[in-house]
Amino acid sequence: MPHPGWPAELTAGPVLLRPPRWRDARAWSEVRLRNEEWLRQWEPTAAGSWAERHAPGAWPALRAALRRAARDGTMLPFMICYGGRVVGQISAANIAHGVLRSCNVGYWVDGAVAGRGIVPTALALVIDHLFAEVGLHRVEVDIRPENAASLRVVEKLGLRREGYYERYLDIDGAWRSHIAFAITVEELDGGTLLSRLPSLPRPPG
Ligand SMILES: CC(C)(COP(=O)(O)OP(=O)(O)OC[C@H]1O[C@@H](n2cnc3c(N)ncnc32)[C@H](O)[C@@H]1OP(=O)(O)O)[C@@H](O)C(=O)NCCC(=O)NCCS
Secondary structure (H helix, E strand, C coil), X not given: CCXXXXXXXXXXXXXXXXXXXXXXXXXXXXXXXXXXXXXXXXXXXXXXXXXXXXXXXXXXXXXXXXXXXXXXXXXXXXEEEECCEEEEEEEEEEXXXXXXXXXXXXXXXXXXXXXXXXXXXXXXXXXXXXXXXXXXXXXXXXXXXXXXXXXXXXXXXXXXXXXXXXXXXXXXXXXXXXXXEEEEHHHHCCCCCHHHCCCCCCCCC
């Protein structure tokens, strides 16, 4: 049975979210290699060097794993494009159906385009899609207390603080505590999360 709401392309202004493609290898590798310092401290602990894990040749296996998870219905992995260029990723992971109908969303963006409201827009698009098309009831975002920029993202969208998880995720070589934020569909009162944003990002240039 096809996974509801997948594949999908979601767009708002200059921000486009779409499934990963084989031909993203070079663009993905370039942005990931250039952003090691920016991203590493917030990312899952992984074996191998950053350079090895983000070479263009690493993309096919990663993309295949994302595609498999999407087909199985456990994940919605989107590339974030801005002005037609790949600048990041946003994924709904750990999708549970049945009585829970919930998931976790994670994201990153190229430091060169940070601060333009790209990820708040992307997160709003994804959550609206998860509620309207995938049929989920709840979405969670877990953020390290030190991650001021990411805390601003959920604040801009009015996600509710739900709790504090001690030593919760294995990030950058250690078990890191996280603050859990969540939203359930009722909190949108029939509206969209995207409409909570005062404006969309301006196009690049
Ligand atoms: C967290 C992150 C996804 C936010 O994405 P974004 O598209 O830049 O989000 P915004 O444009 O709303 O900016 C959020 C905050 O970042 C800060 N910021 C703005 N410009 C910035 C810049 N050039 N560099 C660093 N931080 C900046 C500001 O505090 C901003 O809040 P403000 O709009 O109230 O000033 C992005 O900073 C990122 O990818 N960080 C590294 C990976 C990461 O932390 N992932 C999330 C793990 S939970």
